[in-house]
Amino acid sequence: MKISYKSIKESEGAGMERRDALRLMGLGSAALLVGGSTSASAKTKLSSYASKKEAKIVIVGGGTAGMTAAARLRRSAPNAHITLIAPNETHLYQSGQVYVAAGLYSEFDNKRSTSDLLPDKVSWMKDKVTAFDPDKNQVQTEQHKNVPYDYLVVATGCEYDYSAVEGLNISDIGKQGISSVYLNDPDEGTSEGAILSRMWMKAIRRKAVKSEVRVLFADPQMPVKGEGASLSMLFLANDMLKGNGLKTKGQDLHEKVKFTLTKANKQLFPSTKIDLALKKTLKEADNVTVAYEHVLTRIERENKVAVYTSGDKEVEIPYDFLHITPAMKAPRIVRESELSVKEGPQKGWLEVEAETLRHPKYKNVFGLGDVVGLSSGKSGGAVREQAIVLQDNIAAIMEGEAPPATYEGYSVSPIKTCYGRVMLAEYTPKGLAPMFPLDPTKSRWIWWEMDLHLMRRAYFDLMMRGML
Numbered sequence: 427m428k429i430s431y432k433s434i435k436e437s438e439g440a441g442m443e444r445r446d447a448l449r450l451m452g453l454g455s456a457a458l459l460v461g462g463s464t465s466a467s468a469k470t471k472l473s474s475y476a477s478k479k480e481a482k483i484v485i486v487g488g489g490t491a492g493m494t495a496a497a498r499l500r501r502s503a504p505n506a507h508i509t510l511i512a513p514n515e516t517h518l519y520q521s522g523q524v525y526v527a528a529g530l531y532s533e534f535d536n537k538r539s540t541s542d543l544l545p546d547k548v549s550w551m552k553d554k555v556t557a558f559d560p561d562k563n564q565v566q567t568e569q570h571k572n573v574p575y576d577y578l579v580v581a582t583g584c585e586y587d588y589s590a591v592e593g594l595n596i597s598d599i600g601k602q603g604i605s606s607v608y609l610n611d612p613d614e615g616t617s618e619g620a621i622l623s624r625m626w627m628k629a630i631r632r633k634a635v636k637s638e639v640r641v642l643f644a645d646p647q648m649p650v651k652g653e654g655a656s657l658s659m660l661f662l663a664n665d666m667l668k669g670n671g672l673k674t675k676g677q678d679l680h681e682k683v684k685f686t687l688t689k690a691n692k693q694l695f696p697s698t699k700i701d702l703a704l705k706k707t708l709k710e711a712d713n714v715t716v717a718y719e720h721v722l723t724r725i726e727r728e729n730k731v732a733v734y735t736s737g738d739k740e741v742e743i744p745y746d747f748l749h750i751t752p753a754m755k756a757p758r759i760v761r762e763s764e765l766s767v768k769e770g771p772q773k774g775w776l777e778v779e780a781e782t783l784r785h786p787k788y789k790n791v792f793g794l795g796d797v798v799g800l801s802s803g804k805s806g807g808a809v810r811e812q813a814i815v816l817q818d819n820i821a822a823i824m825e826g827e828a829p830p831a832t833y834e835g836y837s838v839s840p841i842k843t844c845y846g847r848v849m850l851a852e853y854t855p856k857g858l859a860p861m862f863p864l865d866p867t868k869s870r871w872i873w874w875e876m877d878l879h880l881m882r883r884a885y886f887d888l889m890m891r892g893m894l
Contacts, residue, residue, distance in 0.1 A: 475831075477824035481506045484565060484573060486555050487581035488512025488540055489612055490520070490889075491795025491809045495579050497892030498817035500545040503824060509575075510544065511551045511567060516615025517543055519885055521806055524658050524842065526620035527607050528671060530878060533621055543890045554613075555582075558763040560788040577820055580776050580793040582760060583612065584651060584804070586752040592724040594750070600625075602727050603747040607659050608652075623749070627663050630747050634667060634679040641683055642732055642745035644722045646753040647690040651796045651804035654839035654851060656751045657694065657704065660687060661843045664711060671845040684713055686743060688720040688734065695839075696803060697853035703867035707843060717743075756797050765791060767799040775799030782829040783816050789823075792816050802855055803837025810889060811836045817892075840877045841869075848873035 483499060483506050485492050496510050522536035544550050551573070557566040564574045586608060588596045599609050599619060605626035609619025633639050643660050662671065667683050669676035687708070694708070694716070695701040708714050717734075720741060724733040725748075732748065734741040760766055761774040765785060768777075776793040778785055780800055785791040794812035796804045812833055819829035835854040843849050847869035852859045860866040888894035 475818045475822040475825070475827070476502045476504075477821040478505050479503070479824050481576040481824055482574060483508045483577045483579065483820070484575035485510045485579040485581060486512075486565060487583060487795070487797075488514045488517065489581065489583045489795065490806055491581035491583065491797075491813070492579070493517065493540075493543055493890050494809055494813040494892065495581055495794060495816055496548045497545045497890060498813050499579075499820060500548055501892055502817045502821040506824075507549070508545075508547070509549045509551055509573070511553055511555055511565070511573065512540070513552055513554050514613050514615055515540055515552070517890075518610060518612055518615060518617055519882055520610065520612075520617070521652070521840075521885070522882055523607050523610065523617050523620035523623075524655055524662070525878060526617070527623035527627060527659060528662050528666075528842070528845070529624055529627075530671075531882075533617060535882065536617060536620075537615060538886055538890075543886070545892065555759055557759055558765055560764055560785075560791055563790065576790060577824075578788075578791045579816065579820075580760065580765065580791065580797060581795045582757045582797045584754045584796040585757050587755055588750065588752045590646070590753040591722050591750070593727060594725045598725075598727060599750070603629075603730060603745070604725075604727070604750065605748070606750045606752060607655060608752055623659065626747060626749070627666055630663060630683065631667060631676075631679060633746065634682045635677075637682070639683045639747065640745050641685045641747045641749070642743055643685065643687040643749045643751075644732060645687070645689050645751045647721065648696070649804060650751060650754050652839065653695060653803055653805070654841035656687075656749065658840075658842040659749055660685060660714070661707075661841070662845065664714065665844040680713055684715070685711075686715045686717060686745075688717045688722065688732075688743070690719070690721045692718045695851065697851060697858065699858055699867055700849070700851045700853060703849065704841070707849075707869075717741075754796075756799075760797055764788075765793075772799030772801075780835070781832045782819055783812055783833055784819065784829060792820060800835070802833075802835035803839065803853070805837045805839055806885070806889075807838030807852070808836060810894065813892075840873060840881075842874070842877075843869040846874050847871055848877050850877075 517540045519536040525531040553567040553569045555565045564572045600622040605623045606619045607623040610617040667680040694704045720734040720736045732743045756775045776797045778793045815831040815833040818831035839851045841849045849869045850873040
């Protein structure tokens with residue numbers, strides 16, 4: 427279904443009922459939230475490149491990237507023997523964790539059985555890869571030992587490194603005022619951080635009834651996945667203090683809460699124009715301070731003090747409540763392998779060519795998702811674009827052709843600026859890449875409605891089937 431710019435403007439400006447606008451746009455339009463008809467995707471659409479040749483394709487990882495790659499390769503290489511190696515019996519829709527924290531989803535809304543999502547004729551090896559051996563075209567696993575391949579797709583995701591901050595470890599989340607919406611275990615299919623963050627937001631409001639409150643948001647050095655998650659949590663927590671997002675409209679308590687957001691660099695967001703828009707939005711909030719170029723190094727949990735390095739100084743910031751975005755890194759099996767980037771800002775991440783997603787040395791190895799060492803964003807929208815590129819390129823290479831598809835660095839982050847509005851931050855390293863000719867630096871209710879009500883269905887029913 428084709429949706430026009432005019433119809434969207436009319437739905438926002440002429441009083442159209444929201445449910446009618448959503449009906450107009452339809453489920454298919456939710457596809458746009460993970461990469462729609464954008465200039466970024468113009469060179470990565472489904473193409474004629476397909477192969478009916480036989481080959482052994484091994485995919486490592488059962489998250490968004492691995493499952494999407496499996497579904498798409500099943501279609502583009504129907505005679506290939508595809509094996510997905512992943513231990514997780516439960517698949518998490520990780521983008522929904524912010525909505526659990528906001529009280530709008532339950533934890534179970536974001537979960538599906540891996541077996542239910544697994545594409546037909548894709549073999550699932552319920553196992554963990556322990557090492558890559560690209561010189562012998564095989565991976566090593568805990569149970570099945572050596573697994574050979576003709577083509578390898580690395581989609582392991584990334585690891586959260588809470589212990590990178592001295593005095594903090596993963597067991598501290600949910601205690602002494604500390605929370606992190608990111609906290610989850612994809613292998614076990616749990617997302618405890620979402621539930622703890624909901625309790626954390628309620629605790630801030632309860633304390634604000636009686637006294638003033640200091641809330642600190644600490645963001646690490648880049649790169650991180652889901653760049654807008656921390657900002658979404660800050661905006662939603664502040665809006666809840668105004669009485670929104672509750673079962674009934676509550677008392678406005680936001681003036682009693684002082685938020686401090688710390689960033690390791692000078693930016694709120696990788697895209698310059700989105701960054702400027704977010705800085706303007708935060709500047710309008712009378713209870714939010716942003717401290718740039720502050721690197722969190724230590725937590726004194728008992729005293730509730732966060733210690734930072736800022737330039738050549740050590741800075742202490744006291745808090746009552748602290749939200750941590752953890753430092754992120756590639757899994758050990760990638761970092762310590764011949765497949766990783768050895769030097770530079772992407773050191774340790776999976777090395778791939780930025781346009782083809784192919785390893786520069788091992789030409790039968792590809793990667794996508796959070797594990798790849800690229801300067802573009804790490805998001806579900808990036809995975810969707812990358813999976814199309816990977817699908818076309820592997821099929822073409824199987825036929826002896828040159829890789830035809832190009833990844834242009836598209837990513838998207840739906841930043842919740844308040845209950846009911848989302849800034850749909852779509853961008854590439856070259857600039858903004860909006861799906862419609864609407865200003866992506868403006869928060870809109872239509873993006874909130876699509877992100878909240880349609881995106882999860884599109885993710886499970888379309889993206890995981892290779893149809894989006």
